[in-house]
Amino acid sequence: MDKEKKYNFARGAVKALADIQLRENLASATQTLRQKRLAVFDDPEATEALREIGSRIKARGLTHLPRLLEELEARCTQNGIIVHWAETTEEANHIVFSIMDTHGAKKVVKGKSMVSEEMHFNAFMAARGKEALETDLGEFIIQLNNEPPSHIIVPAIHKNRKQIGKIFAEKIPGTSYTEDTDILLATARKILREHYRTADIGLSGVNFAVAETGTLCLVENEGNGRMCTTVPPVHVALMGLEKVVEKLDEVPPLYRLLCGSATGQRITTYFNMINGPRKKGERDGPTEVHLVILDNGRSRMLADPQLRKVLQCIRCGTCLNHCPVYTRIGGHAYNATYPGPIGKILMPQLEGLETYGELTSASSLCNACSEVCPVKIPIPELIRRLRDESYMKKGVGVVPGHGYKRNLLESFIWKGWRYSQTIPLLNRAMLKILGLTGWLLPNVGPLKKWTRSHTKPIFAKESLKKRIRQEGISHE
Amino acid sequence: MTDFPQAPSTVYYFGTCLSDMIYPEAGLAGIRLLQREGVEVIYPSGQSCCGQPAYNSGFPDEARAVALAQVKAFSGSDAPIVVPSGSCAGMMRVHYPLLFEHEPEYFEVKRFSQRIFELTSFLRHSLNATYVDKGPPITLTWHSSCHARREMVCTEDSKFLLKQLANVTLVELTNEHECCGFGGTFSVKRPEISAAMVKDKVRDIQDTGASAFITGDCGCMMNISGHMEKSRHPISGHHIAEFILERIHG
Numbered sequence: 001m002d003k004e005k006k007y008n009f010a011r012g013a014v015k016a017l018a019d020i021q022l023r024e025n026l027a028s029a030t031q032t033l034r035q036k037r038l039a040v041f042d043d044p045e046a047t048e049a050l051r052e053i054g055s056r057i058k059a060r061g062l063t064h065l066p067r068l069l070e071e072l073e074a075r076c077t078q079n080g081i082i083v084h085w086a087e088t089t090e091e092a093n094h095i096v097f098s099i100m101d102t103h104g105a106k107k108v109v110k111g112k113s114m115v116s117e118e119m120h121f122n123a124f125m126a127a128r129g130k131e132a133l134e135t136d137l138g139e140f141i142i143q144l145n146n147e148p149p150s151h152i153i154v155p156a157i158h159k160n161r162k163q164i165g166k167i168f169a170e171k172i173p174g175t176s177y178t179e180d181t182d183i184l185l186a187t188a189r190k191i192l193r194e195h196y197r198t199a200d201i202g203l204s205g206v207n208f209a210v211a212e213t214g215t216l217c218l219v220e221n222e223g224n225g226r227m228c229t230t231v232p233p234v235h236v237a238l239m240g241l242e243k244v245v246e247k248l249d250e251v252p253p254l255y256r257l258l259c260g261s262a263t264g265q266r267i268t269t270y271f272n273m274i275n276g277p278r279k280k281g282e283r284d285g286p287t288e289v290h291l292v293i294l295d296n297g298r299s300r301m302l303a304d305p306q307l308r309k310v311l312q313c314i315r316c317g318t319c320l321n322h323c324p325v326y327t328r329i330g331g332h333a334y335n336a337t338y339p340g341p342i343g344k345i346l347m348p349q350l351e352g353l354e355t356y357g358e359l360t361s362a363s364s365l366c367n368a369c370s371e372v373c374p375v376k377i378p379i380p381e382l383i384r385r386l387r388d389e390s391y392m393k394k395g396v397g398v399v400p401g402h403g404y405k406r407n408l409l410e411s412f413i414w415k416g417w418r419y420s421q422t423i424p425l426l427n428r429a430m431l432k433i434l435g436l437t438g439w440l441l442p443n444v445g446p447l448k449k450w451t452r453s454h455t456k457p458i459f460a461k462e463s464l465k466k467r468i469r470q471e472g473i474s475h476e
Numbered sequence: 477m478t479d480f481p482q483a484p485s486t487v488y489y490f491g492t493c494l495s496d497m498i499y500p501e502a503g504l505a506g507i508r509l510l511q512r513e514g515v516e517v518i519y520p521s522g523q524s525c526c527g528q529p530a531y532n533s534g535f536p537d538e539a540r541a542v543a544l545a546q547v548k549a550f551s552g553s554d555a556p557i558v559v560p561s562g563s564c565a566g567m568m569r570v571h572y573p574l575l576f577e578h579e580p581e582y583f584e585v586k587r588f589s590q591r592i593f594e595l596t597s598f599l600r601h602s603l604n605a606t607y608v609d610k611g612p613p614i615t616l617t618w619h620s621s622c623h624a625r626r627e628m629v630c631t632e633d634s635k636f637l638l639k640q641l642a643n644v645t646l647v648e649l650t651n652e653h654e655c656c657g658f659g660g661t662f663s664v665k666r667p668e669i670s671a672a673m674v675k676d677k678v679r680d681i682q683d684t685g686a687s688a689f690i691t692g693d694c695g696c697m698m699n700i701s702g703h704m705e706k707s708r709h710p711i712s713g714h715h716i717a718e719f720i721l722e723r724i725h726g
Contacts, residue, residue, distance in 0.1 A: 013666070013668055013669055324654050328673070361666055362669060364663075364670070365532055365659055366659065367626040368654070368655065371626055384534075388535075388536050389534075414535045415538070418538040418542060420524075421527070421542040424524075449664040450702075451706075454706050455705040455706050459497055459498060460499070463497065464495045464496045464504065465491075465496060465519075468504075471504065474517065474518045474519065475521045476518055476521070
């Protein structure tokens, strides 16, 4: 945590911007993802209608969240799934750890789970002598290289084929360098198959948890999710509490939105619906299934009608692919579990504004994210809200760390600006002074930052207001 | 879909603060284009800024005070209010109701918001403006502000007007959908990222081979032109109103 507080976002961004290889990898990969999305969502009207449905399903689910979660727990329990509630990530980690302990488990194979990233699960387990192995190919690659994911769907998006070939050659004994993706894939598969066979626990995330049936839906493309949830004797599923949906009928539109937005697919290669452990007479599947439902501040977000909109997110990552900031600096520069636009509105709410408030400044509020969000989260609106919270008086705001940016100088400047824009006489005087002496403005503060990459603006000698009077245009 | 008033006799004009401070000729050109269609244009002197800088920077109280000053300045009649900027128009039309959602002035502000129109959309849909090009042949490209594109949805209207100019060849910009990096205070709060964005935008503009770029927003123009001048590759940038006015006068 201390390390995160000290992290300098501006420096991280500058470093990323200077990395030409990174810029190339990001530009090319995100462009491909954008094009693929567009190829699937090629009918703007139908897409808009689908987004509207998706948005309403998630918004309604949040309105009824406590009831849906209770229903989910009851149905899952009926189905033989053991349900655990975790208020904090620490609690969640301890729950999984104690499940492992009960079974004398040493090794856990993991399907892709952002909640496990949020929990810093791998580090927690490593510190306690347990082995946590990523099986999603992208996650597998960056785990080899000891890096965190840089994208919520494509964790190794910052690496190209050659870099991956190099990582394999360096980190996997007996592997020689190749750029051939088929060979790289076969190498990974061979290693992973052995791990599935010998793992004690299989861990997965959850994309949708259906309350009426107690079904855990898992969306994936590599089959690693199915392996993790069927081969080891015990399956542990992790979910944020916002993942619950009311009815099975609500899954198909959300699934279409997720696949189309995330990878530009109509459906994924695998879609798993998990209804419980192996039943009597069944020949495969885990004998025990656990579901860990994590809060980690989500209940607090839910309490505010505007801030709760972040909980509609289905983690498709398309806002990252469309963001002019993310596509230039990549995920690592954010130094956060969730990077990009969604990270800007989620991280400060999860971990506090004093830690992650700076991320909200990394947006020109261009609306590219909200234009494509499959569940229509008004991301720029929430960025603005968090910027407001950053300056709010203690006790007035609701986000942890609110008011962390409050300072007399900025308050004074904005007060001054306000008077110059609300008192006509003052406004005219300001325009006159700027026109006459604007070129004398010292090159400090914001102007200094501006002139690093722009020429100094030239203030008009005569303002529009003055020109209007000169030209005899009616001005009441 | 916006409901455009048909051939109104009088309109109000909101000039924008950037036009007041830096680009008065662009603001004036918008007025001339409206007058040319036989409309009486009134410029309320009490106007200043739409309030967007504070609204986007975490100072909603200041934004509300400035917004109310505009509502008051334009309260003389119910005439439509025409704005030569997609961004300022978006602030007043789309964001004012959000800014006042929990305020007693909500309905007054909402009525004001519904009177807001972006200049090129208004010229096209309310006034059916047509232009005869008297200028020499020129190749240019168009840059759309994000709020013109995504809030006022007026990009096609701006291009519709430009395409009436017979001697103008319009080359589409690669990555036209992407922000130029201005974002108001963003450009000075995150100058490193903003600079990377404008650098790419300038490269895309230069790659079109156009001899000028046209935009409907003075903010983008200041950002793009300012960066071009600094990097000594200037291609002239023009506000669409100023450009059209110049072309039809030859």
